[in-house]
Amino acid sequence: MQQTFGYPQFRGLQADIVANAIAGQDALVLMPTGGGKSLCYQIPAIARQRMGHGLSIVVSPLIALMHDQVRALHEVGVAADYLNSALTMEESRAVETRAWRGETTLLYAAPERINTPRFLDFLDALHQRGQLALFAIDEAHCVSQWGHDFRPEYRQLTLLHERYAGVPRLALTATADAITRADIIERLQLQEARVFVSSFDRPNIRYQIVEKTDARKQLLRFIEDEHDGDAGIVYCQSRKKVEETAEWLCMQGVNALPYHAGLSAEERQRNQDRFLREDGLVMTATIAFGMGIDKPDVRFVAHLDMPKNIEGYYQETGRAGRDGQPADAWMAYGLADVVNQRRMIDDPHSPASAEYRQVMRSKLDALLTMAEAPDCRRQRLLAYFGEQSAPCGNCDNCLNPPQTWDATEAARKLLSCVWRVQQKSGIGFGAAHIIDILRGKATDKVHQHEHARLSTFGIGADLSEQQWRSVLRQLLALDAVQTDAEAFNTLRLGPAARDILAGQRPIHLRQAAPRQERGSRRPTRPASGRPADQAAQALDAAASARLADLKAWRAEVAR
Numbered sequence: 168m169q170q171t172f173g174y175p176q177f178r179g180l181q182a183d184i185v186a187n188a189i190a191g192q193d194a195l196v197l198m199p200t201g202g203g204k205s206l207c208y209q210i211p212a213i214a215r216q217r218m219g220h221g222l223s224i225v226v227s228p229l230i231a232l233m234h235d236q237v238r239a240l241h242e243v244g245v246a247a248d249y250l251n252s253a254l255t256m257e258e259s260r261a262v263e264t265r266a267w268r269g270e271t272t273l274l275y276a277a278p279e280r281i282n283t284p285r286f287l288d289f290l291d292a293l294h295q296r297g298q299l300a301l302f303a304i305d306e307a308h309c310v311s312q313w314g315h316d317f318r319p320e321y322r323q324l325t326l327l328h329e330r331y332a333g334v335p336r337l338a339l340t341a342t343a344d345a346i347t348r349a350d351i352i353e354r355l356q357l358q359e360a361r362v363f364v365s366s367f368d369r370p371n372i373r374y375q376i377v378e379k380t381d382a383r384k385q386l387l388r389f390i391e392d393e394h395d396g397d398a399g400i401v402y403c404q405s406r407k408k409v410e411e412t413a414e415w416l417c418m419q420g421v422n423a424l425p426y427h428a429g430l431s432a433e434e435r436q437r438n439q440d441r442f443l444r445e446d447g448l449v450m451t452a453t454i455a456f457g458m459g460i461d462k463p464d465v466r467f468v469a470h471l472d473m474p475k476n477i478e479g480y481y482q483e484t485g486r487a488g489r490d491g492q493p494a495d496a497w498m499a500y501g502l503a504d505v506v507n508q509r510r511m512i513d514d515p516h517s518p519a520s521a522e523y524r525q526v527m528r529s530k531l532d533a534l535l536t537m538a539e540a541p542d543c544r545r546q547r548l549l550a551y552f553g554e555q556s557a558p559c560g561n562c563d564n565c566l567n568p569p570q571t572w573d574a575t576e577a578a579r580k581l582l583s584c585v586w587r588v589q590q591k592s593g594i595g596f597g598a599a600h601i602i603d604i605l606r607g608k609a610t611d612k613v614h615q616h617e618h619a620r621l622s623t624f625g626i627g628a629d630l631s632e633q634q635w636r637s638v639l640r641q642l643l644a645l646d647a648v649q650t651d652a653e654a655f656n657t658l659r660l661g662p663a664a665r666d667i668l669a670g671q672r673p674i675h676l677r678q679a680a681p682r683q684e685r686g687s688r689r690p691t692r693p694a695s696g697r698p699a700d701q702a703a704q705a706l707d708a709a710a711s712a713r714l715a716d717l718k719a720w721r722a723e724v725a726r
């Protein structure tokens with residue numbers, strides 16, 4: 168590392184990972200973007216070649232990434248090549264010849280190459296001569312459909328294990344929650360591999376999540392107040408919104424460019440180059456932009472629309488502040504986002520399996536929980552990746568703690584109600600029924616099951632239905648209550664219920680926004696067609712749409 172790369176020392180887990188690979192062992196490496204994953208396989212590749220083991224193959228999903236890495240390796244005098252669709256037949260042959268002669272240390276290959284008969288023959292021949300030193304599988308989350316960037320070609324990489332037994336494999340990724348991690352291990356058959364998990368903390372990034380009122384204006388104020396003249400990325404969900412937002416920002420005097428998959432290849436390249444080279448540009452983009460972009464001084468990443476899950480959020484916000492200087496991750500979040508994301512997951516026209524939808528729903532829920540949480544954002548984010556930490560003191564919630572109310576007693580009431588209902592009737596019931604019992608509503612169902620006789624009947628009349636839902640949402644997130652998907656989403660106690668019932672775990676909830684009673688005080692007048700009335704009607708329509716969304720959302724969350 169010192170001789171070739173000129174770095175004085177290893178960072179974090181690099182030394183252990185390198186030693187493990189040099190010794191010929193498999194590993195799964197989870198390390199955040201910018202953590203230094205490349206060295207983890209580049210150094211073993213150099214070392215193992217010197218030990219006589221031959222060539223290392225690096226599987227990488229993006230041509231641009233390969234080019235950058237190979238160029239950087241050439242600069243430090245390491246023999247590296249790549250094979251991808253950008254090469255002519257002749258160039259590919261030349262690359263293979265060099266590798267065959269033992270002149271190459273690292274060969275980068277696109278995943279779809281791996282399954283071509285020609286390339287497999289080539290690998291087979293090397294393997295027979297004992298000249299395959301290592302397989303590095305970069306961006307390994309691409310193998311999992313639970314990951315945020317599934318690439319079917321990655322599935323074929325299973326054959327490496329079967330066909331080239333004994334050649335060590337190193338799978339590396341910057342994001343993988345528990346379920347994706349398990350999936351990578353299974354798909355790549357890394358059950359025996361050591362798992363190295365670095366801290367995912369990016370201490371220089373300040374996380375802020377604001378409630379959406381007028382997202383564009385909020386964004387503009389954020390940029391003007393805190394990032395005037397800085398380089399940043401603004402993520403939007405649709406191509407149309409990308410274009411509109413870029414245009415609008417330009418009109419407001421912000422130097423913005425669009426980027427999405429619908430633009431021509433040249434325009435995308437041109438905008439990307441400008442973003443990398445010039446100072447203070449704001450890239451307005453869909454998530455098509457970003458992977459492999461190594462611009463150190465991105466000072467903010469803003470989300471005008473909520474990502475699908477925490478992995479996406481972490482990955483996208485992680486593009487800010489790679490130079491270690493203070494940077495902001497800012498997101499505007501509203502009910503419409505939630506409704507949209509749910510709709511996409513539940514879209515009956517999509518071919519997604521029930522299992523897939525279920526996983527996506529729970530991933531989205533985790534992001535919602537984080538967005539709604541009154542406590543440290545960073546702590547929540549890290550906890551999602553299995554990391555314990557103390558409140559950071561540098562996120563919006565740490566800096567300006569939101570108003571909360573103590574819901575500990577309410578949580579205990581709810582839990583005992585779930586318990587008593589189950590005891591009495593021998594079966595579980597859904598959220599709405601439990602809340603009816605708590606609020607003392609004598610519905611038909613309550614009568615039918617004689618639930619008005621329960622000691623918990625009416626003990627929660629002091630709270631609104633909305634408040635109960637928020638308590639329940641929190642308890643679901645904490646795993647104190649679980650839903651039984653097999654039995655109509657009925658509620659039952661979860662493992663965390665005990666501590667809460669015993670009063671050992673205080674629960675604080677973000678104060679619900681004051682409820683908007685829709686126009687009830689306003690005297691009703693016949694519509695006269697005057698502009699003021701039209702405006703009032705439009706407002707009413709917007710309010711009912713919002714209310715409908717709110718109801719749909721609550722129903723979803725309650726389920």
Ligand code: ADP
Binds near residue numbers: 176178198203341
């Ligand atoms: P990742 O693939 O994990 O996102 P990279 O491998 O691209 O990260 O490394 C990010 C940056 O950190 C690169 O500029 C790399 O040269 C630098 N780097 C990696 N390891 C070290 C180290 N031990 N000391 C100094 N710089 C390092």
Ligand code: MG
Binds near residue numbers: 204205305
């Ligand atoms: Mg990398």
Ligand code: ZN
Binds near residue numbers: 543546560
């Ligand atoms: Zn914090």
